[in-house]
Amino acid sequence: MPRYHGPPAATWLHHNPSAAVTGTIRDRIGNYYDGDFNAIELTSEYRFTARVTASLGWTRQDIDLPQDAFIANLVLVKTTIAFTNLARMSLLAPCRHRPARAGNQST
Numbered sequence: 001m002p003r004y005h006g007p008p009a010a011t012w013l014h015h016n017p018s019a020a021v022t023g024t025i026r027d028r029i030g031n032y033y034d035g036d037f038n039a040i041e042l043t044s045e046y047r048f049t050a051r052v053t054a055s056l057g058w059t060r061q062d063i064d065l066p067q068d069a070f071i072a073n074l075v076l077v078k079t080t081i082a083f084t085n086l087a088r089m090s091l092l093a094p095c096r097h098r099p100a101r102a103g104n105q106s107t
Contacts, residue, residue, distance in 0.1 A: 020047045035065035051082040073097040 013025040026041040043057035059074040075095040082088040 021045070032063055033065060035063065035069075037064075038062045052080070054079045 009030060010026060010028045015021075015023045022045045024041070024043045024045075026039075026043075028037070028039045028041075030037050039059060039061045041057065041059045043055060045053065045055040047053050055076070055078045057074075057076040059072075059076075061072045061074070063070055063072070073096070075097075077093040077095075078090060080088055080090045
């Protein structure tokens with residue numbers, strides 16, 4: 001049965017989290033089942049008021065398995081409105097794009 005081979009290596013670059021507009025870049029590299037995994041993630045967060053925030057993110061995952069390889073692009077849009085300290089509403093709108101399969105890349 002295929003397994004993960006230890007935790008992936010990751011690098012993060014954060015902008016000032018107390019600012020009204022922040023950004024994060026993250027790169028992850030590791031083993032995925034019996035193949036390789038590489039992902040890059042870009043996220044920006046916006047604080048319009050103390051009760052209204054939004055974030056926009058993009059992730060590109062490149063998976064290379066012995067049987068096949070594929071790339072997935074994910075876009076995530078999230079808005080949160082806090083009505084009180086205990087009541088809030090979040091709207092999450094994910095979008096996934098997966099190009100045609102790359103095929104086995106071994107030569």
